[in-house]
Amino acid sequence: MVVVLSRRGFGQFIISFKGYLFIVADFMVCCSCFGRSIAWYLDHMGFVGSTASLVIVIFVLIVVHEFGHLLVARKNHVFVHAFSIGIGPVLWEREDKRGLKWRISLFPIGGYVKMLGDSDISSVRESIPDGFSEEDMDRMSMHRKKPWQRLLIAFGGPLANLFFAITVLFFFSVINGVSEDNNKISVQDESSLAYISGLRDGDAIVEANGKVIKTFSNLRDQIIASQGKVLGLKVKKSDGQCQDIEIKMYADEDGKITPIKILGISPDTKNVKYKRLQLIDGIVFALTTTYRFSVDNIASIFKIVTGELSTKNVGGALSIAKMAISSAESGIPNFIWMLAMLSIILGSVNLLPIPVLDGGMILISAIEWLSGRPLPKKVIDIIFMIGLILVAALMLLGLWNDISNFKIFK
Secondary structure: OOOOOOOOHHHHHHHHHHHHHHHHHHHHHHHHHHHHHHHHHOOOOHOOOOOOHHHHHHHHHHHHHHHHHHHHHHHOOEEEEEEEEEEEEEEEEEEOOOHHHHHEEEEEEEEEEEEOOOOOOOOOOOOOOOOOOOOHHHHOOHHHOOOHHHHHHHHHHHHHHHHHHHHHHHHHHHHHEEEEEOOOEEEHHHHHHHHHHOOOOOOEEEEEEEEOOOOOHHHHHHHHHOOEEEEEOOOEEEEEEOOEEEEEEEEEEEEEEEEEEOOOOOEOOOOOOOEOOOOOHHHHHHHHHHHHHHHHHHHHHHHHOOOOOHHOOOOOOHHHHHHHHHOOOHHHHHHHHHHHHHHHHHHOOOOOOOOOOOHHHHHHHHHHHOOOOOOHHHHHHHHHHHHHHHHHHHHHHHEEEEEEEEOOOO
16 A cells, blocks of 8 residues: 655545555455454464454554565655654654655554655645655656556555465475364354354364365355355264264344354364475465465455355454454464465455555556556546545444444443
């Protein structure tokens, strides 16, 4: 995300507001659309089990994202006024030889890059700041660069997140190792739907809805597909006996069917075996895992848009906090894995062609590149305002679902 540079009094407010929208919207989409893929990791990370630690995770990933924008901008000879770790009031600032102000700001929930030429919330309208000439703007303004250069700058942030995830997953696989196939489960508590239905710790799920289950990921996919329906399981008990169990993934209240999203199980971590990969295998694992999770993430978002998944799956800040605070001890490997997954999510979500996100800037730059002429500023302003409305609507939807799920006013 490239944020605004303004000489107006509310410029800093716009920076903070847009940064807040960006961060909250991204992670609402992350936790709602792809949260099922990371919920277990969040629920099993004791030393990350607090709001403060979740903020640190968000902080690291956003800084990686913004640093990607910075590197590509400098490679394309764009003048960068400031790179801030955190948003809000500046606590510390140092200017380097190239005029870039490195900052540490008050609220460690992200960061931003301020580039020459931006002056409003869409980051696309050009102004000439004090101390810069028309010639300076021609040479160093981002919005006087060629469309393909602007496209690369916008792509730099998501690319940094994906590269960060690939790097983390590579070292994870060759140092810690990756878990071998395991279809055994752990039941969270006696009040869960899983326990009530007869599932117990150490049970191995052999089949779900007629599909062979080899990993917990396979099982999770079938649980998601069965929301509002009946989940049929073939279970191998600890004594070796097989048992068929049918679980109603819905609540029937006076004829009103409400889908149930949570079964109350997690992978059995007590007997997990890890296998360290060789260098080449580690690279392949990192690349394929990043690709698979990116595709799954975007597919989940489109399923919500098309109605295949309910909008009730969208959660807000309370849902994120609940997952962090309710986490249990599981060790550093799960934390590292979760960090990589969140980085993949942040990178892939930002590639969506939605105004305000980097994908929106990529789309606009691509259109201008192919057409050979810039879009009218009025059109771009309208596009980005629509984007802000969509993001704000997503935030409100997540807040409403949180209020409903946590029964705040009951």
